Amino acid sequence: MLAGEESEDSFISSERFNNRELSWLGFNERVLAEAQNPAHPLLERLRFLSISGNNLDEFYMVRVAGLVGQVEQGVEQRSVDGRTPVQQLTEIEAKTAELSEGQQRVWAELQTMLVDQGIAIKTVADLEPDNIKWLREHFLDQIFPVLTPQALDPAHPFPFIPNKGLSLIFDLQRAVDKHHVRELIMLPPTMSGFIRIPGKDAIYVALEEVLRGFADTLFPGYKVLNSGLFRIIRDSDIEVEEEAEDLVRYFRSAIKRRRRGQVIRLEISSDLDAETIGLLEEQLLPDGALKSVVSGIIDIGGLSEIVDEDRPDLKFTAYTPRFPERIREHGGDCFAAIRSKDIVIHHPYESFEVVIAFLQQAARDPDVIAIKQTLYRAGKQSAVIRALIDAAEAGKSVTAVVELKARFDEEQNLLWASALERAGVQVVYGFIEWKTHAKISMVVRREPEGYKTYCHFGTGNYHPITAKIYTDLSFFTADPRAGRDAAQLFNYITGYVEPKQLELLTMSPRDMRNRLMELIDVEIEHVRKGKPGAIWAKMNSLVDPAIIEKLYTASNAGVQIDLIIRGICCLKPQVPGMSDNIRVKSVIGRFLEHSRIWAFGSGDYLPNDDAQVFISSADWMPRNFDRRVEYMLPIENPTVHEQVLEQVMLANLLDNEQSWELNAEGEYIRVEPSDKPFNLHHYFMTNPSLSGRGAALKNSDEVPDLTLRQPVRRQS
Numbered sequence: 001m002l003a004g005e006e007s008e009d010s011f012i013s014s015e016r017f018n019n020r021e022l023s024w025l026g027f028n029e030r031v032l033a034e035a036q037n038p039a040h041p042l043l044e045r046l047r048f049l050s051i052s053g054n055n056l057d058e059f060y061m062v063r064v065a066g067l068v069g070q071v072e073q074g075v076e077q078r079s080v081d082g083r084t085p086v087q088q089l090t091e092i093e094a095k096t097a098e099l100s101e102g103q104q105r106v107w108a109e110l111q112t113m114l115v116d117q118g119i120a121i122k123t124v125a126d127l128e129p130d131n132i133k134w135l136r137e138h139f140l141d142q143i144f145p146v147l148t149p150q151a152l153d154p155a156h157p158f159p160f161i162p163n164k165g166l167s168l169i170f171d172l173q174r175a176v177d178k179h180h181v182r183e184l185i186m187l188p189p190t191m192s193g194f195i196r197i198p199g200k201d202a203i204y205v206a207l208e209e210v211l212r213g214f215a216d217t218l219f220p221g222y223k224v225l226n227s228g229l230f231r232i233i234r235d236s237d238i239e240v241e242e243e244a245e246d247l248v249r250y251f252r253s254a255i256k257r258r259r260r261g262q263v264i265r266l267e268i269s270s271d272l273d274a275e276t277i278g279l280l281e282e283q284l285l286p287d288g289a290l291k292s293v294v295s296g297i298i299d300i301g302g303l304s305e306i307v308d309e310d311r312p313d314l315k316f317t318a319y320t321p322r323f324p325e326r327i328r329e330h331g332g333d334c335f336a337a338i339r340s341k342d343i344v345i346h347h348p349y350e351s352f353e354v355v356i357a358f359l360q361q362a363a364r365d366p367d368v369i370a371i372k373q374t375l376y377r378a379g380k381q382s383a384v385i386r387a388l389i390d391a392a393e394a395g396k397s398v399t400a401v402v403e404l405k406a407r408f409d410e411e412q413n414l415l416w417a418s419a420l421e422r423a424g425v426q427v428v429y430g431f432i433e434w435k436t437h438a439k440i441s442m443v444v445r446r447e448p449e450g451y452k453t454y455c456h457f458g459t460g461n462y463h464p465i466t467a468k469i470y471t472d473l474s475f476f477t478a479d480p481r482a483g484r485d486a487a488q489l490f491n492y493i494t495g496y497v498e499p500k501q502l503e504l505l506t507m508s509p510r511d512m513r514n515r516l517m518e519l520i521d522v523e524i525e526h527v528r529k530g531k532p533g534a535i536w537a538k539m540n541s542l543v544d545p546a547i548i549e550k551l552y553t554a555s556n557a558g559v560q561i562d563l564i565i566r567g568i569c570c571l572k573p574q575v576p577g578m579s580d581n582i583r584v585k586s587v588i589g590r591f592l593e594h595s596r597i598w599a600f601g602s603g604d605y606l607p608n609d610d611a612q613v614f615i616s617s618a619d620w621m622p623r624n625f626d627r628r629v630e631y632m633l634p635i636e637n638p639t640v641h642e643q644v645l646e647q648v649m650l651a652n653l654l655d656n657e658q659s660w661e662l663n664a665e666g667e668y669i670r671v672e673p674s675d676k677p678f679n680l681h682h683y684f685m686t687n688p689s690l691s692g693r694g695a696a697l698k699n700s701d702e703v704p705d706l707t708l709r710q711p712v713r714r715q716s
Helices: 020-034 042-072 085-116 129-146 207-213 247-258 274-284 300-307 325-329 334-340 353-364 383-393 410-422 480-495 512-528 545-557 622-626 638-654 680-686 694-699 706-715
Strands: 119-122 166-174 180-186 194-197 202-206 222-234 263-269 290-294 343-347 368-375 397-402 426-428 439-447 450-458 470-477 506-508 534-539 560-565 582-587 596-600 612-616 628-634 659-662 668-670
Touching (some): 020 085, 020 668, 042 085, 085 290, 129 194, 166 274, 202 207, 207 222, 263 274, 325 334, 334 470, 343 638, 353 439, 353 470, 368 383, 368 480, 397 410, 397 480, 439 480, 470 638, 506 622, 512 534, 512 596, 512 622, 512 628, 534 638, 545 582, 560 638, 612 638, 638 680
Parallel strands (some): 368 397, 397 426, 534 560, 560 582
Antiparallel strands (some): 166 180, 222 263, 343 470, 368 439, 506 628, 582 659, 596 612, 612 628
């Protein structure tokens, strides 16, 4: 059943699927749980707390905003799990209230622990006199000139409040005549949310507390009767209209409109009085929007500023990724190394610099005649962009597919597109109705035997910053079949030329869902013929109803299915008679699990050397199959096959220190480490090169025995 359909089976389907939005909130609960994990250093726990706050903001800006819009338009179509938009919003509000309360509890715990480590967040009144003196001077010189108090009365219309903007309201009484006034100050978004007092001890004062502490300077002649903080979250999604004739012009306009998106959530500090709260509701809270009264800190995400404190003893031990030995063996010549044999790179354990080196070498090499590159997210200071510009300025043919619809990176991508065009790069924006999400580079080089194409296929973005904290795979190959397929994919994006007879790649929105269905059917057929059937799949999210139903069918046929789903999972595992043979786990730890890897066992309980292994840019979601350009690529090289299957995938399955298991009720239970604990992130940090370590992982005394999983799973 597809999302939005209504029939007599709608309510039956609710027992077959977890709700997407509630599943996402469950993921954010697991992120918050890491803020309570005593195995993590203190500032890293604070980082997890701030991430949970930023995640929740984005959830409201996009997902909740969409549901609010549906309610406003009177949409009553049910989601695939049988809930109406109103029902979903009701449950989201209740779940979010629990999550927000949990964030405040964790913050209170961490704050006490920070004090014990010499890091304190104080009010002005709590400071020593010399610190107050310094802070007052800092306030007068650096903060006061930027502030703009605004009276709230009939003569002054309520001002526009930007998205995620923090504002402070003062209820004042004039000393001379006891006249009451109400003043609003928007905290400058470009200013730090916490002011650090100079000194050995780390003493911070929140910006709003600085304003409260020096209210006598802000409002001379007035007495502060009350003050409080509030913040709003606005609808920040950009919907592309199919009739948009110029994507660049459309997005420049849409980004400006987004800043004035409808208010979706209003957060109010609990110390504001009822009259002021009523005013805020009247001015800022449209019908359907949600209100939250916060007893504690507003803007949990802003705590990331404290994480930046220079205390390496309270953070993860610094880790420097290793440059791949295969490239070093060839004197740093990427093309020679790739010509010799296909290469897989495991980020962040192996450096993303190899991807940059690949493009930089292409830019310098006089024999390289063309470069084609997709760009979804590239960051603010991207060596990838620099390499493409250098290549174009060197006279090479360079094509860049820049995705303007990459959410919250639209503005940065517009800037990159302009810079690339100025350098002579042929910039293409792809499809109006689809996003280009595939991560592919191809380099065409003149060699003695003719032109040769070198390709890079990634599971993650060409983003040098996130590549340090996201686990992803980079696959390099000079296989002519891959080169021909990549060329067809680029031609499809740039010229709408429909690919014909792809030799290796499967792509969406063409036929990826159907290809996956076929692969699952093969495993079902193995079981019907008396052979074992097995599927291992790792991704960020599993939402697509058709794929989920096919997995249920495979489970009922006897196929053993292990899924590693970091975030959203709408499939319900371990339900008797429906998904007995499906097990789902989520790994949350130091690094963000981001790679997409799929293995189909080829007639064995545990995928082995004969298994079909794929890497991809896609998750199993309707948007990836129907509204995005994605790829899936089979891994045929025996060495790379072993590295991906029997190292990366196996380690993810074996992890028992950072893993959560999803039960039939939709709840995640933290896995208790066995007598042989195994942390996949630690393993790859201490064994950073994939080459030659497959057998070591399978047979090592360091890791649990995989064969023990079969009876454990069947009893669960």
